[in-house]
């Protein structure tokens with residue numbers, strides 16, 4: 195494919211989509227987007243239930259049947275009472291007793307089955323949402339994970355998704371159940387007298403909709419405040435744990451303790467305000483239920499004395515009213531958590547819908563092993579300009595060094611070469627091919643990027659090195675470790691290459707971690723290696739060994755070497771000053 199043709203495709207495939215967001219914040223689209231209403235969040239979350247609609251309907255059916263069983267337990271008791279008093283009852287005492295037992299057993303079974311279905315749906319869905327969130331992160335990474343939002347993402351993956359369990363297991367079906375059972379009960383009591391039906395309708399609306407909506411509105415700020423304060427306390431505790439060495443060294447224990455105490459006091463204040471609202475809401479709901487009972491008693495009495503209703507019917511209608519508030523009362527307590535749940539749902543939906551800053555090129559050009567040309571490149575994180583009309587050339591098969599003061603954009607340049615971000619202006623070309631036209635997976639397969647921070651997985655040292663080439667034999671792993679001056683250290687450990695890094699925890703030194711990263715790159719054996727401060731944590735002996743290996747092993751490879759150290763730059767054929 196010719197370059198000009200590629201450019202056309204490029205404009206269509208990449209530019210159209212990826213220049214919308216903003217490196218450094220990563221969310222320009224989100225900032226401009228209208229916030230979702232609670233209803234839209236609910237619909238979005240319910241949309242995810244589609245694959246499990248059958249079980250959801252079953253849960254609602256069993257919930258309705260179970261709650262009606264509970265109401266009719268009391269009503270059947272009323273019929274039994276009428277029969278015992280020799281008043282008109284459709285059920286003789288014995289039959290009423292048998293039905294009572296059946297209803298009680300059915301109630302227990304249906305309740306259990308409803309909860310089992312709801313939890314099945316919730317946990318299946320949580321697993322699916324986690325998969326979706328990780329797939330979204332995979333799509334959005336690495337740019338998204340580079341930004342300041344990393345902390346928020348961790349909290350989303352851990353607590354936000356967890357909280358959605360409340361929505362799926364304890365929100366959707368209770369709302370449907372309350373609506374259906376209320377309609378059944380309105381028809382049932384309305385059959386005795388229209389006024390009972392109207393009273394039931396008003397009271398159900400008050401307890402199940404008006405009070406929860408008002409309190410939900412009043413409590414939305416308090417719920418969010420509680421969650422924010424909870425997050426703040428968590429991060430202070432984590433900071434203190436991580437920074438324990440510094441706290442002890444600079445005698446900051448008392449100050450940090452005071453800070454934690456202050457955060458705890460604020461959190462407990464927020465919790466108190468939230469509980470006060472919950473208590474007030476509970477009291478309002480109870481008032482409506484008691485008022486409904488009182489009004490229905492008076493109404494029944496008046497209708498019996500006026501001769502428009504028999505005593506037996508009035509008694510059953512009043513008992514039905516009194517026993518039917520379970521499902522709507524359950525809704526009233528929902529609204530306390532609903533605001534928090536919807537806020538979490540909103541964040542998860544935002545992430546699932548977020549456009550990546552950089553789209554991976556899937557069917558582009560194969561990676562050409564050639565010189566790299568950086569031509570008049572501009573790049574900014576948000577409003578902060580990092581590179582302006584930057585030019586450089588990294589010849590094929592040579593080691594080129596990059597020197598520059600801290601923060602001038604050396605690591606950023608490597609990330610642009612890796613296409614973690616796209617340039618704003620100018621071009622980066624491998625040979626004749628624009629980096630934006632190269633199949634991204636192919637690009638990353640042929641380049642090893644050794645970052646300043648080597649991430650170690652909870653696995654053996656051997657497998658951590660093997661990340662560079664999963665199929666590598668033990669001898670190849672050992673060879674790579676030797677080149678990275680790591681072998682002797684590994685052999686000094688009781689289990690050698692089988693030593694679990696989780697057991698060592700953070701006890702590996704910066705230099706040892708760095709050497710694991712370098713061994714990975716050697717094992718990967720790519721055409722190009724980008725090193726970001728590869729020897730910053732090493733003593734001069736290990737630095738010397740690694741530089742010698744770099745010179746020998748990287749013969750014929752294109753190497754870009756970022757470093758502050760003049761000694762490291764010694765192996766570079768050319769040094770670019772940024």
Ligand SMILES: Nc1ncnc2c1ncn2[C@@H]1O[C@H](COP(=O)(O)OP(=O)(O)OP(=O)(O)O)[C@@H](O)[C@H]1O
Nearest residue numbers: 218340341575580599600601602603604605606607
């Ligand atoms: N993801 C990001 N979002 C916003 N700003 C960033 C991001 N990454 C880096 N920066 C900022 O961009 C500037 C350049 O960062 P970069 O890491 O490229 O510098 P550097 O030259 O490699 O520095 P050092 O030598 O200290 O590693 C710094 O001021 C940094 O704070």
